[in-house]
Amino acid sequence: MKSNEIRAKFLNFFQSKEHKIVPSAPLVLKDDPTLMFSNSGMTQFKDYFLGYQTPVSNRIADTQKCLRVSGKHNDLDDVGKDTYHHTMFEMLGNWSFGDYFKKEAIEWSWELLTKEFGISKDNIYVTIFEGDASENLERDQEAYDFWKEHISEDRILNGNKNDNFWEMGEQGPCGPCSEIHVDIRSAEEKAQVDGKSLVNMDHPQVIEIWNLVFMEFNRKANGSLEKLPQQHVDTGMGFERLCMVLQGKTSNYDTDVFTDLIAELESISNKKYGSSQPIDMAIRVVVDHVRAVAFAIADGQLPSNNGAGYVIRRILRRAISYGYRNLGMNEPFIHKLIPVLAKQMGEAFPELPKQQKLINDVIFEEERSFLRTIEQGLVRLDNLISNSEGKVLSGAAVFELYDTFGFPPDLSRIIAEEKGFSIDEKGYEEEMAKQKKRSQKASATATSDWVVVDANASESFVGYDRTDGEVNITRYRKVENNKGEFYQIVLDQTPFYAESGGQIGDSGFLIAGDEKVEVLDTKKENNLIIHITKDLPEVKEGLTAKVNVKRRNDIMKNHSATHLLHQALRTVLGEHVQQKGSFVGPDYLRFDFSHFSKLTEEELKHVNDFVNNKIKEHLDLIEDRAMAFNDAIDAGAIALFGEKYGDVVRMIKFGDSVELCGGTHVVNTSDIYLFQIVSESSSAAGIRRIEAITGDKALAYFKNFEQQFRQVEDKLGKPKDVLASLEKLQYENDALKKEIENYKLQEVKNQKQVWKNQAQTYGDVNAILIKTSMDNALIKDIVFQLKAEIDNLFIVVANSFKDKPTISVGMSDNVVKEKSWNAGNLVREWAKEIKGGGGGQPDFATAGGKDVNGLSKVLELAKELLD
Numbered sequence: 001m002k003s004n005e006i007r008a009k010f011l012n013f014f015q016s017k018e019h020k021i022v023p024s025a026p027l028v029l030k031d032d033p034t035l036m037f038s039n040s041g042m043t044q045f046k047d048y049f050l051g052y053q054t055p056v057s058n059r060i061a062d063t064q065k066c067l068r069v070s071g072k073h074n075d076l077d078d079v080g081k082d083t084y085h086h087t088m089f090e091m092l093g094n095w096s097f098g099d100y101f102k103k104e105a106i107e108w109s110w111e112l113l114t115k116e117f118g119i120s121k122d123n124i125y126v127t128i129f130e131g132d133a134s135e136n137l138e139r140d141q142e143a144y145d146f147w148k149e150h151i152s153e154d155r156i157l158n159g160n161k162n163d164n165f166w167e168m169g170e171q172g173p174c175g176p177c178s179e180i181h182v183d184i185r186s187a188e189e190k191a192q193v194d195g196k197s198l199v200n201m202d203h204p205q206v207i208e209i210w211n212l213v214f215m216e217f218n219r220k221a222n223g224s225l226e227k228l229p230q231q232h233v234d235t236g237m238g239f240e241r242l243c244m245v246l247q248g249k250t251s252n253y254d255t256d257v258f259t260d261l262i263a264e265l266e267s268i269s270n271k272k273y274g275s276s277q278p279i280d281m282a283i284r285v286v287v288d289h290v291r292a293v294a295f296a297i298a299d300g301q302l303p304s305n306n307g308a309g310y311v312i313r314r315i316l317r318r319a320i321s322y323g324y325r326n327l328g329m330n331e332p333f334i335h336k337l338i339p340v341l342a343k344q345m346g347e348a349f350p351e352l353p354k355q356q357k358l359i360n361d362v363i364f365e366e367e368r369s370f371l372r373t374i375e376q377g378l379v380r381l382d383n384l385i386s387n388s389e390g391k392v393l394s395g396a397a398v399f400e401l402y403d404t405f406g407f408p409p410d411l412s413r414i415i416a417e418e419k420g421f422s423i424d425e426k427g428y429e430e431e432m433a434k435q436k437k438r439s440q441k442a443s444a445t446a447t448s449d450w451v452v453v454d455a456n457a458s459e460s461f462v463g464y465d466r467t468d469g470e471v472n473i474t475r476y477r478k479v480e481n482n483k484g485e486f487y488q489i490v491l492d493q494t495p496f497y498a499e500s501g502g503q504i505g506d507s508g509f510l511i512a513g514d515e516k517v518e519v520l521d522t523k524k525e526n527n528l529i530i531h532i533t534k535d536l537p538e539v540k541e542g543l544t545a546k547v548n549v550k551r552r553n554d555i556m557k558n559h560s561a562t563h564l565l566h567q568a569l570r571t572v573l574g575e576h577v578q579q580k581g582s583f584v585g586p587d588y589l590r591f592d593f594s595h596f597s598k599l600t601e602e603e604l605k606h607v608n609d610f611v612n613n614k615i616k617e618h619l620d621l622i623e624d625r626a627m628a629f630n631d632a633i634d635a636g637a638i639a640l641f642g643e644k645y646g647d648v649v650r651m652i653k654f655g656d657s658v659e660l661c662g663g664t665h666v667v668n669t670s671d672i673y674l675f676q677i678v679s680e681s682s683s684a685a686g687i688r689r690i691e692a693i694t695g696d697k698a699l700a701y702f703k704n705f706e707q708q709f710r711q712v713e714d715k716l717g718k719p720k721d722v723l724a725s726l727e728k729l730q731y732e733n734d735a736l737k738k739e740i741e742n743y744k745l746q747e748v749k750n751q752k753q754v755w756k757n758q759a760q761t762y763g764d765v766n767a768i769l770i771k772t773s774m775d776n777a778l779i780k781d782i783v784f785q786l787k788a789e790i791d792n793l794f795i796v797v798a799n800s801f802k803d804k805p806t807i808s809v810g811m812s813d814n815v816v817k818e819k820s821w822n823a824g825n826l827v828r829e830w831a832k833e834i835k836g837g838g839g840g841q842p843d844f845a846t847a848g849g850k851d852v853n854g855l856s857k858v859l860e861l862a863k864e865l866l867d
């Protein structure tokens, strides 16, 4: 069975059990301060478990793109070494939110694996939670009894709290879990070692494929457990591992999820998978990592220098350095795998083929620049090795190579070893620890517990309709970070817009009687709207909230203009234009989009005019706050890759511009008043960036231009035609320059004749000693012309021009040779007389100084030399 069929079969099976099939959430998370990437199927349902949101259905199934490369779940170091951990993988899952529980979860997993997929029950082991005395938790007898109906009891194994009690975090929903393990060893191996003894022992062919979590407890802040009012099921099955089992393979990389990628890489690199351990590992690393990176880019996360972008960059760099080291790839090659990947996974994940060119360009550019880093690092490392006294390289120096120049430390290690050196690992670790400490310090935040004022209050946003109103504080907490101490306040009905979708958060005030507390910013945490203040209002009820309206209006102009700009770009440049990030603030807007070349003047003008025309068309805002997602798409709305949309969305329409958007907007495009692009640049490979202004800012921009123009006009004497007058000035200027040139030529000619007449012979040398006052540039010209005209020439020019003394010395080549004189040396010596210095070639040299009185002495010295 092909992997695509396996995925479909899983989803169909749970659909037949009345589950709603939902799309995978984006790989990259927004608005979750505790997590950068989806790392399990349940990530996108966290709010359901926490009770912040009501589930769209109480039975859900899906396949979720997961990434386990940072934080609590980090498998990165294992990837490539083993054959069943990936950075990015798909987790198939089914959920019950307060609906079915252990019985059905167990029954259906069994039915699917053994009946639908036909896995022999003799290859399956399951685990159940054995209980934990310290927590006063009993053995999960219930699960045991349900399993017993399907599988022989000697295949039901006990597991401890570590493996079989699952918790979402320090607090919150948790419960026992039951894992399903599959033994895919050969019959002989099975006969030798009992599979039971290999479960959970990191054996590559006795592996966990599915975890069924039964959420029935809530972990309270004081650490105690209480029974949840409702019980939930959360399951996760590794798709690639399932494919391995069903396709009769012993490694995930031998399944059709990877074989096409491996074949392509074999042909690109001219290396065979299966030929040696280092080659195999590098091939596994590359075909694994390219998936993680491609999916992240498709979801809008470009490699960068910080946060989630840095994690992605590191994954890609790990692949590049394995390719470089083990496969001999010193030219970009990973991007060449993208077409195969897009073809392979495009059906289930259309974001890949749709953005294939962008993904290719971004990866190519990263590869190119990192390979350059490697080459430069190799030179630095060579220097380090040749300058090192002993046979141990300093840990600090190797760390610097990594930290400052991005050169991978394991590459340093290997190359050092090849040359008979080792690295002071302890020193390296110390530097690493120091650096960690520094960055922890910079980002350290202390967040205290929420103080709940009203536990029953709900929290909602009313800022689409009004910018002020009476509010109550429902909870607050104190936060301390490197910027100081702040309060985070949650309100029951807030008019403050929380930063999201590129739009900056509102600021304003919370007022109660004489007390006025400033809201500095508004942010989102999952679905909670948090108001950030310096002070905590004394009064918690019946406050007046007031958004800074002027600021909000400016923001709205920029947000609506962003939509029109998006439409303009797609109209002028084409439908390949995808929004790749935006910033909408009160002063300007920034819009990043996929496009592959610099916009021409003409295109920019087109785009600018398009937006201004939409402003002039007085288009009314048509807003639908609760539209079915599919209806909105049918109405032409653009959904962005990497955004998570629910079934019900908000649609914003101005004429033919239709977008799904949660931001605040003007009620009519004419409110934007004026739009002006102020810059167009590249923001990353394949991504262009436009910055623009609207309203008062745009008006001020043109006013400023006008003012400057008036000043120019004034300077020109207010001519009728400013341009013609300027052109005339330029023409005159050019003519004058030419005249000066001619004059100089004449001057050179005249002076040359004067100097020639002063030539005297000293033995076989024709010497010219001159004291003058003229432009230095001319002197060099004359000297070289004289050298061509007079044999055996020796010339010294002592010049004083604008009170600055200079000396020029020139001589024919045979004088240099026969007399062993050197103009450079002479000039250096004589420069002392004018309190200066200089140098040059043996046949011509110059010096400058401070003291014009020394010039006569210079000529005397020259004469002495000749005598």
Ligand code: ATP
Residues within 6 Å of the ligand: 040, 068, 075, 084, 085, 086, 087, 088, 089, 091, 208, 209, 210, 211, 236, 237, 238, 239, 240, 241
């Ligand atoms: P393991 O012990 O093998 O690392 P886990 O306990 O971390 O697995 P869970 O967090 O329970 O796994 O995730 C559920 C399922 O997801 C696992 O049963 C497995 O099939 C799959 N899985 C987990 N981590 C990975 C990974 N890095 N690559 C591929 N599949 C994975």
Ligand code: MG
Residues within 6 Å of the ligand: 075
């Ligand atoms: Mg794990």
